[in-house]
Amino acid sequence: MPPSTGDHPALHEALAAEDHRTAAGRVLSVLDVFDQDHLELTLSEISRRADLTLSTAHRLVGELRDWGALERTTEGRYAVGLRVLELGTLEPQMLQLRDVAPAYLADLQSAVKANVHLSVRDGHDVVYVESLQRHSGAHVLSRLGGRWPLHTTATGMVLLASAPAAVRQEVLASPLKRYTDHTITDPDTLRRMLAEVQRTGVAVLRETITLGTFAVGVPVRGPSDRVVAALSVTLKIDGSLTVHQVLPALNATARALSRALGTATPGTSPSRPLGPSVRPFAV
Amino acid sequence: MPPSTGDHPALHEALAAEDHRTAAGRVLSVLDVFDQDHLELTLSEISRRADLTLSTAHRLVGELRDWGALERTTEGRYAVGLRVLELGTLEPQMLQLRDVAPAYLADLQSAVKANVHLSVRDGHDVVYVESLQRHSGAHVLSRLGGRWPLHTTATGMVLLASAPAAVRQEVLASPLKRYTDHTITDPDTLRRMLAEVQRTGVAVLRETITLGTFAVGVPVRGPSDRVVAALSVTLKIDGSLTVHQVLPALNATARALSRALGTATPGTSPSRPLGPSVRPFAV
DNA sequence: CCCCGGCTTCCATCGGGCGGAAGCCGTCGG
DNA sequence: CCGACGGCTTCCGCCCGATGGAAGCCGGGG
Structure with a gap:
C-alpha cells in the first residue's frame, strides 16, 4: 500500500485517500479480517489486513480481547473468541429453529439416509442453521453459520423464490457467482427456475456447487404461512x-x-410448542 | 438512574459519573444488551440498557446493522444478526472440535442413551461446543455457546482441574454462585474435589444445576496431551x-x-484427520 | 555485533463522535 | 378533533478522546 511516496512528501495527503471509516467501522474492520482461511492472525497481520495503523489495531484488539470478542492463542496470535459464538446463538430465527428442528431433521435423515440441511435467508445469502451429515465428520461445506449466494443451493432457491420481490430483483440484477459448470449464472434461466419453484414448491439443483451431487429443497413456513426457512436433502447423482x-x-x-x-407464536413469549404434533418417520 | 437532578443543575456534572467508555467500548455495550431474555429490543430499549444517548445508540445501531451484526425484525425491533453467528463459528478450538466430535458423541449417546456434552473453557466459564439431547427438543440448558461457571458442571470441573494454577486460584478466590442446594459453593470443598478430579481423571457432580440429575465428566486431550475439552454424560439420579x-x-x-x-496438529495447516482411528461403539 | 520484524507504550493534535434539540410519525385518550 | 406521548430520525456545533507518529523493547538471525 505505501510504496515509497517518500519522493514527494507534499502530496502524500492527496494520494493517501483518506479513511472515511467511523470508530465503529474500524472495530468491525478488525473483526472482518477473520475468515475461513484466516482463523488466527498476529497483531501486525490484523493491522495490515484491516488497513489500520499498528497502534490503533493494538488498542482495538486489546479492547476486543478484554470483552471476549477475540482471544489470544497459545502462540500469541489472535482469533475470534467464544463470546462471539455465544452472542451469535441469540439470533432469533436460528434460536427458534434450533430448538425444535433437530428431531425432525434426524427423523428425515434416518428415513432418506442422506445429508439434510436447514437454512434461512440473510440478505442475499443463504445461511445454514442446522445440518446432519450422513457420515459425520464431513461438516466441510455446511458448517453452522456457513453462507452461500442464494442462487447456488436448493434451499437458497426456495428462499429466493419466496423472498420479497425487491430482493429477487436485486439478486437477478447482480452478478451470479459461478462455482461449477452447472452453477446457474444466467439471470433469465434463474428467473424461469424461480417461477417454477414458486409454482411447484420444490427446488432441484444439480451440481451447482459440488459435482456429483444434487439437492432437493422445500419451504418451511412459520406463523401466518410466511416462509421462514428451507429444508433440503442432498443426494449423490449416481446414488x-x-x-x-x-x-x-x-x-x-x-x-x-x-x-x-406455527404453534409457537400466538403468545409473544414462546409458549412452549408442547408436543411436536406429528413427526413423520419418527423412531 | 436520573432521578430529578433538576433541582441543582449545577452539580449534575459531579453526580453524572462521567462515562469512561471508549468508542469501541460503546459499540460493545450495544452488543452486550442482548441476552437470553432480551433477544429483540427497540432502539430506545437499547439506548437505555447500554446507557447511551438515543442519538448515539441510533448511529451505532445503524452501523452495526449495515455490517450485519444486528438485524431488524419484521416488527421494527433489533436483534443479533446471523453475521455474528458466522463469525463465532470461526473460533478455532470449537471449529476443530465440531469437525471431528459429532460422530464420537453420537456413538457415545447411542451407547449410554443419555445426554452428552462437549465443552471447552473460556476464562472462568465452561462453554458448550456440542451436545446431543436424548429427546431432542430440550436444547434448553445446553445451547451451543451456552455458558456456566466452571464450578457448576462436570465438564467445568474437569477443565478447572486441568487449568493453569492461576486460573484455579482466581476461581477459588471468587464467589461461587449457587444454583441449587447442592451447588458447591465452599472453596475448601471445591479445592478438595479438584484434587480428587486431578487424581482420578473423572468428575462426578450431583444436582449442582438441575435437581434429579448427575453428570460424569472426563478430559479430552489434544496434541502434547494438553487438555483441550471435556466430555460428559448427564443421567437421571433415579435412572x-x-x-x-x-x-x-x-x-x-x-x-x-x-x-x-492428536493426529491433527503436526502440520500447521490442519492435515485432515484422515480416518477417525478407532470409534468405540460405532454403528 | 547490529539489524529487522513484531510488539508495546507514550503523547500532542485535530477531526469526528457526541449529545442536545427540533421535528416527524403513529397511537391513545379526552 | 386535538393534544400529549413515546419512539424514531435528522441536524449541527463543541470538545474531547481516538488517532498515528515516534521511541523503546524484545527475540531471532545473519
Whole structure:
C-alpha cells in the first residue's frame, strides 16, 4: 500500500485517500479480517489486513480481547473468541429453529439416509442453521453459520423464490457467482427456475456447487404461512435415490416442522410448542 | 438512574459519573444488551440498557446493522444478526472440535442413551461446543455457546482441574454462585474435589444445576496431551445407570476423540484427520 | 555485533463522535 | 378533533478522546 511516496512528501495527503471509516467501522474492520482461511492472525497481520495503523489495531484488539470478542492463542496470535459464538446463538430465527428442528431433521435423515440441511435467508445469502451429515465428520461445506449466494443451493432457491420481490430483483440484477459448470449464472434461466419453484414448491439443483451431487429443497413456513426457512436433502447423482423417492418424506417433514413452528407464536413469549404434533418417520 | 437532578443543575456534572467508555467500548455495550431474555429490543430499549444517548445508540445501531451484526425484525425491533453467528463459528478450538466430535458423541449417546456434552473453557466459564439431547427438543440448558461457571458442571470441573494454577486460584478466590442446594459453593470443598478430579481423571457432580440429575465428566486431550475439552454424560439420579456403568464408554470415547485430535496438529495447516482411528461403539 | 520484524507504550493534535434539540410519525385518550 | 406521548430520525456545533507518529523493547538471525 505505501510504496515509497517518500519522493514527494507534499502530496502524500492527496494520494493517501483518506479513511472515511467511523470508530465503529474500524472495530468491525478488525473483526472482518477473520475468515475461513484466516482463523488466527498476529497483531501486525490484523493491522495490515484491516488497513489500520499498528497502534490503533493494538488498542482495538486489546479492547476486543478484554470483552471476549477475540482471544489470544497459545502462540500469541489472535482469533475470534467464544463470546462471539455465544452472542451469535441469540439470533432469533436460528434460536427458534434450533430448538425444535433437530428431531425432525434426524427423523428425515434416518428415513432418506442422506445429508439434510436447514437454512434461512440473510440478505442475499443463504445461511445454514442446522445440518446432519450422513457420515459425520464431513461438516466441510455446511458448517453452522456457513453462507452461500442464494442462487447456488436448493434451499437458497426456495428462499429466493419466496423472498420479497425487491430482493429477487436485486439478486437477478447482480452478478451470479459461478462455482461449477452447472452453477446457474444466467439471470433469465434463474428467473424461469424461480417461477417454477414458486409454482411447484420444490427446488432441484444439480451440481451447482459440488459435482456429483444434487439437492432437493422445500419451504418451511412459520406463523401466518410466511416462509421462514428451507429444508433440503442432498443426494449423490449416481446414488439409488431419485427426487420422487425423497420428495414425500421431505414434504412431510417440512410440513410437520412448519406446524411445530406455527404453534409457537400466538403468545409473544414462546409458549412452549408442547408436543411436536406429528413427526413423520419418527423412531 | 436520573432521578430529578433538576433541582441543582449545577452539580449534575459531579453526580453524572462521567462515562469512561471508549468508542469501541460503546459499540460493545450495544452488543452486550442482548441476552437470553432480551433477544429483540427497540432502539430506545437499547439506548437505555447500554446507557447511551438515543442519538448515539441510533448511529451505532445503524452501523452495526449495515455490517450485519444486528438485524431488524419484521416488527421494527433489533436483534443479533446471523453475521455474528458466522463469525463465532470461526473460533478455532470449537471449529476443530465440531469437525471431528459429532460422530464420537453420537456413538457415545447411542451407547449410554443419555445426554452428552462437549465443552471447552473460556476464562472462568465452561462453554458448550456440542451436545446431543436424548429427546431432542430440550436444547434448553445446553445451547451451543451456552455458558456456566466452571464450578457448576462436570465438564467445568474437569477443565478447572486441568487449568493453569492461576486460573484455579482466581476461581477459588471468587464467589461461587449457587444454583441449587447442592451447588458447591465452599472453596475448601471445591479445592478438595479438584484434587480428587486431578487424581482420578473423572468428575462426578450431583444436582449442582438441575435437581434429579448427575453428570460424569472426563478430559479430552489434544496434541502434547494438553487438555483441550471435556466430555460428559448427564443421567437421571433415579435412572438405571450408575457412574461405573457409563464410565468405560465415556473414557473410551474421550480417548478415541483425543487420539483423533492428536493426529491433527503436526502440520500447521490442519492435515485432515484422515480416518477417525478407532470409534468405540460405532454403528 | 547490529539489524529487522513484531510488539508495546507514550503523547500532542485535530477531526469526528457526541449529545442536545427540533421535528416527524403513529397511537391513545379526552 | 386535538393534544400529549413515546419512539424514531435528522441536524449541527463543541470538545474531547481516538488517532498515528515516534521511541523503546524484545527475540531471532545473519
